[in-house]
Amino acid sequence: MSTYILLLLTFYFHSANIWIEPSWVSSNLSQPSPNSSYEAYLFSAKGEEESFQVHILAEKSDLNNISLSFNKLPEKFPSPLIYQVLPIQGIPLPQGGFDRSQSFFEVLKPFQPLTISKGQKVVLWITFKTPRDIKSGQYKTELQINSGEKKIKQIPITIEVFDFELPETPSLPAISFLDWQTLMLTHSQQASGEDYWKNLFAFLFEKRLQISLGSYLQTLNSDVAPILEGIWKNYLEQIKNRDNKNIVDITPLILPPGPLETVRNLQPYEMDIISRLKDSNTSLVSIFSPSRNAGENEVLKRYLNSISEQLPFVMRVLCSPPSPQYNFYTDIWALPYVSFSPGLMERLVKGLSIADESTIPLKSVSSSTTGFIPGSYPATLCSP
Numbered sequence: 001m002s003t004y005i006l007l008l009l010t011f012y013f014h015s016a017n018i019w020i021e022p023s024w025v026s027s028n029l030s031q032p033s034p035n036s037s038y039e040a041y042l043f044s045a046k047g048e049e050e051s052f053q054v055h056i057l058a059e060k061s062d063l064n065n066i067s068l069s070f071n072k073l074p075e076k077f078p079s080p081l082i083y084q085v086l087p088i089q090g091i092p093l094p095q096g097g098f099d100r101s102q103s104f105f106e107v108l109k110p111f112q113p114l115t116i117s118k119g120q121k122v123v124l125w126i127t128f129k130t131p132r133d134i135k136s137g138q139y140k141t142e143l144q145i146n147s148g149e150k151k152i153k154q155i156p157i158t159i160e161v162f163d164f165e166l167p168e169t170p171s172l173p174a175i176s177f178l179d180w181q182t183l184m185l186t187h188s189q190q191a192s193g194e195d196y197w198k199n200l201f202a203f204l205f206e207k208r209l210q211i212s213l214g215s216y217l218q219t220l221n222s223d224v225a226p227i228l229e230g231i232w233k234n235y236l237e238q239i240k241n242r243d244n245k246n247i248v249d250i251t252p253l254i255l256p257p258g259p260l261e262t263v264r265n266l267q268p269y270e271m272d273i274i275s276r277l278k279d280s281n282t283s284l285v286s287i288f289s290p291s292r293n294a295g296e297n298e299v300l301k302r303y304l305n306s307i308s309e310q311l312p313f314v315m316r317v318l319c320s321p322p323s324p325q326y327n328f329y330t331d332i333w334a335l336p337y338v339s340f341s342p343g344l345m346e347r348l349v350k351g352l353s354i355a356d357e358s359t360i361p362l363k364s365v366s367s368s369t370t371g372f373i374p375g376s377y378p379a380t381l382c383s384p
Contacts, residue, residue: 015060083108136163212249
C-alpha cells in the first residue's frame with residue numbers, strides 16, 4: 001500500500017552526507033540509490049505503520065554524539081519509533097535455490113545517541129504509526145539530526161492519510177518465510193531455549209505477518225533438516241492465541257527426503273501437529289515455486305496431485321503467474337510482485353490467462369510474492 005514520492009538530493013553539511021531512502025530499498029548502500037531523497041513522503045491508511053530510512057555518512061571527520069528529535073509532531077500522532085539498522089553478513093546456507101552467503105539480514109536496534117567515525121555510515125529506520133481516530137489529509141513534521149549541540153540536518157516529512165481505516169484483522173494475509181536454520185546457526189545459544197522462539201513468533205505475528213517454516217522458492221528437492229519439536233510447539237502456541245484466520249504452510253511436514261515422489265509418511269508427533277492445526281482457525285497450504293527446468297514439470301505435477309489425494313484438506317499454492325499446464329494441480333496462484341503491470345491486472349480481473357489469453361478459473365490472485373486470498377474471486381486487485 002505504501003507509496004513514496006521522492007526528490008533526489010544529497011546533503012553535505014558538517015562533513016556529513018545525509019539522505020533518505022524508502023523502506024523497501026536495501027540498507028546496504030555505499031551511495032544514494034535512484035530512489036533517494038532529502039525529504040520523505042509517506043502514504044498511510046488510518047491505523048497503519050509506515051517507515052523510511054535515514055542514511056548518515058561521516059565523510060571528512062567524525063560525527064560525535066548523534067541524536068534525533070522531531071519538531072511539530074502532528075497532534076494525536078504517537079512518538080515515532082527510531083531504530084538503528086545493523087547489517088549482518090549472511091552465511092553459506094543455500095535454501096530453495098537461493099544462496100544466502102552474500103545476503104544481509106537487517107536487525108533493528110532501538111536507537112541510542114552514537115558517534116560515527118570518519119568514513120563510516122549509519123542507517124536509521126523511522127516508523128510512524130498513524131492513529132485510527134484521525135482525519136484524512138496531509139500532516140507535516142520534521143526530523144532534526146544533531147551532532148552534539150549543533151543542528152546537522154532538518155528533514156521535512158509529509159504523511160498523506162487516506163480516508164479509510166486499516167482493519168484490525170488483515171483481509172489479505174501475507175506469508176513471510178522464516179529461515180529458522182540460519183537462526184539456529186547464528187544464534188545457537190539463544191535458539192536452544194524456548195523463550196527465544198516464543199518471543200520471536202510473538203513479535204512477527206504482532207506485525208501482522210504469518211510465518212512459513214518452509215523453504216523460500218521450494219521446488220523439487222528437499223534437503224531441509226526436520227524442524228525441531230520445540231519450534232513447532234511455540235509456533236502453534238502463537239497461532240492458537242490469534243483471533244484472525246491463519247494460513248499455515250505444512251510443506252516441511254510432508255516433503256520426502258531428496259527428490260519429490262509422493263507425500264512422505266508422517267511421524268506421530270507430525271500427525272498430531274496437523275490434527276491440532278485442523279482443529280484451529282487455520283487454512284493449511286503447501287507452497288511451491290515451479291522449476292525453470294521444463295523437464296521437472298511432470299514430477300511436480302505428480303507430487304501436487306498426491307497432495308490432493310492424500311491430504312485433500314491442504315490447499316496447493318504455486319508462486320508463479322497462472323499457467324494452464326498447472327491450473328489443474330493448484331488451488332491458489334501467488335503472483336510475484338515483479339509480474340504486475342496495469343495491463344496484467346486488467347487481464348487477471350477478467351480471468352484471462354497470462355500464457356495464452358484463454359479464460360481460466362482463477363481461484364486467487366495476489367499483489368506480492370506470498371500474499372494471497374484463499375477461495376476468493378476478486379473483482380479488483382490490491383496494491384502491496
